[in-house]
Amino acid sequence: MKHKQRLINRVLYLPGIIFLALLCVQITYMNGYAHQVHNKQAKSSVRDPNRLWCNEHNVYEDECFICHPELDAKAEESSRDPNRLWCKEHGVYEDKCFICHPELKPNNSEVPSGELYCEEHRVPEQECGICHPELTASLIPGKGLKVRLASLESAVKAGVITISPNEDAPPVTHNVLCQVSYNMNYLARVTPLTSGVIQKVLVDLGAYVSQGDVLVEIASSEIACAKADYLTAIANETLKELIYTREKGLFEKKISSQRDYQQALAEYQVATNTTNTRRQQLLNYGFTAAEVKEIVETQSSTSVLPILAPFAGTIIERHAVIGEAVELGDTLFSLADLSTMWLELSIPEYLLSSFKIGNTVEASFSSLPGTKLHGDLIWLASHIEEESRMLKARAMVKNPDFLLKHGLFGQVSLLSEQINRVLYVPVESIQRFDKKSFLFVKLSDDLYEIRRVVLGNRRDEKFEIIEGVSIHEKVVVAGSFTLKSEFLKFRLGEGCVDE
Template sequence: MLATRQAPAPARPEAKPAAAPEPERPGLVRLSDRQIAKAGIRTDAADGGRLFRHLHVPATIVPSANNTARIAVKTTGTVVELRKGLGDRVAKGEVVALLDSREIADAKGEYLAAHVSADLQKTLYQRDKELWDKRISSEQQYLRSQASYQDLKVKEDAARRKLTFLGLGPAEINALASQPEAQFERQEIRSPIAGKVVERRVDLGAAVGRDNLETELYSVVDLTKVWIDLAVTPGDLPLVREGQTVTVRTDATGATAEGRIVFIGPVLDQNTRAARVVAELANPDETWRPGSFVAAEIKVSDKPVRVLVPSEAVQTIEGKPTVFVRVPEGFEARSVTVGRSDDRDVEVTAGLEPGEVIAVANSFTLKAELGKAAAED
């Protein structure tokens, strides 16, 4: 019996040693898109911009003195009708009250008498002039007629000026000839501006006018433009100029708006030692109410820079200013050189190019992750 020889088993290939893991790049923070969103990390591209310096000052919203009117009477009389109440809107030239005044009646009568006399004498003067030109009448007659007309015209003009002073407009004066004499005592009181009634100082039937009587009937304010009263310290005053932009914000609603400086006070307040600076603010929907306290920022400088990033984007790592640049794996810490800064942004002079995407919000989270990874190593 032949013994069979068993063939030797094939030799197994020698196992190769496992490849060493690729070393982690210094400064790399690995995060997925989902992790980035969950951490609230917001990104944006670095870009050029302008650096602004702001002064933060306390401020108050006040009515614009240019848009405020006190409706007053210039003659003595009695209020017979009040057509507006508190909060009512008025148009420019709208009648807001009616007044009965003996003084007005006398002035109207005086004017009409002077007007009729001057008008009649004008006709006589023109007739005498024609006769003199034809040498039908004497020169003496013509000159007497001319002098009489000029004298009556002066009286008519004086009576007209008196009515104007008492508050009558040109249209009202011209219409007096057709007005019934029974209405001569009646005077219409009109608003000189459009706005809202903020104060009514008299009641129906009140005696008004001179001789220690009330003269003001209403206060009207146009709130479509308001003023911002700013208190600026003497040290900051040299930085403030007319025309500079002022941003105001109210803590109550968080609303913001921009105005421009229109006035810088030449003297300091004796109590606060601050200068009064006034900015004008458009207020078409009347949301900014006079008397409100607001926080104000005055933009006092404006400079262009090549690369500008939010201050929150720059973290200090190992004593160096650092930003986190977006890479496919997450973010990479990169040291940069910073220049000037303002209240919100900082200039990057080296280490970052326009267009590179960086973390601009919650970058401190990336700094913490980077520090955690370094501690584990």
């Protein structure tokens, strides 16, 4: 009976328990909803007011790839590897495009998966000029791209003709006028370093002197005072040294005070500095170390100042006269080393590209028949003369037997910078793409290469090739239209496509 009563009580309590459970679930849901609303409100309160908000997808407009799918494409393009080719048709890297390159499929073991190969043109993908003409912009001189013709007979039908580059000696390219001048790096204006009166002149105009030779002697009261000050400073330094030595001994024996010792040390240091200053003053006047030593040994305070030659050369000007008073900076002599001379050139505008520093020149003079001197171009001006429209330039030549004279006019023949023989190709073989020079080189009957080259001077109907091709290669000189058409197929809408 009791058991039955318990069952009845449980049945009566069951609706209440279910009601309480449902009430708890509802309370939990409402709390979660309120929390989400609070988070959204908090997030909206920190949004950037300068950026548009997509209410539909709850993100910024410039980050909503659903409303703006073009943003996804731009992000994908910017993240591509610039060192890997991209297949625009199928939207994958070329080395992963199994449609354009079935040999890359994992089941295909004939071609290694790491290599790209253009099956259509039978050349490596990185060298295929038909599929990837855009690679010409990055070519360096001597490198090129392959161009495969449709058949072995295509070149014959198109009238393609090839020849080997011509090898020839560099010619004399241009002649310009010149004027001889002194080498300014070895030209000196000899001036006194103090005022005085010329007492003796030891050289004359045209004399050859060696470095250190005495040119003139000047009597100057400043020199006498400088010598006397130096001798006085030496005597004072000697006295201060003796006093310092005595005070040091007394101080060590604790007979003299520390103050007397320090004062003697300071006076000795001042005397030493004064002596060094007076000695340097004599050196600045032009006395050598040996002459300064002689002044001390002889105790001489004469007023004579010798003027020495700064380097070996020839006296080309003389203004020194015995008894004349001179001031600091007055020119007494002009000294020049005539073993080398400068040639001052005037180059017309149309020849600017032919002249480079380091070119070899040959100079000849009508007043010196049969004499030809060789030298190097050492300087080019940075501007054109407004009146003459000429570019100033300078060459340096050796002057054996001192034949060249300052002011002499002559003619300079400018030789090619390259001493070795150079290669030439016909003008019609040169192709221009993206403002760069190229030519077609034959590799086989149906395979050619468009190669980057560096051009030199033009000689009649030929261009000098500085870099990019060798004498043993075959260069296309006629029928290049067919090769150019094959090369430009991609730009016309063709190239590697899925058939």
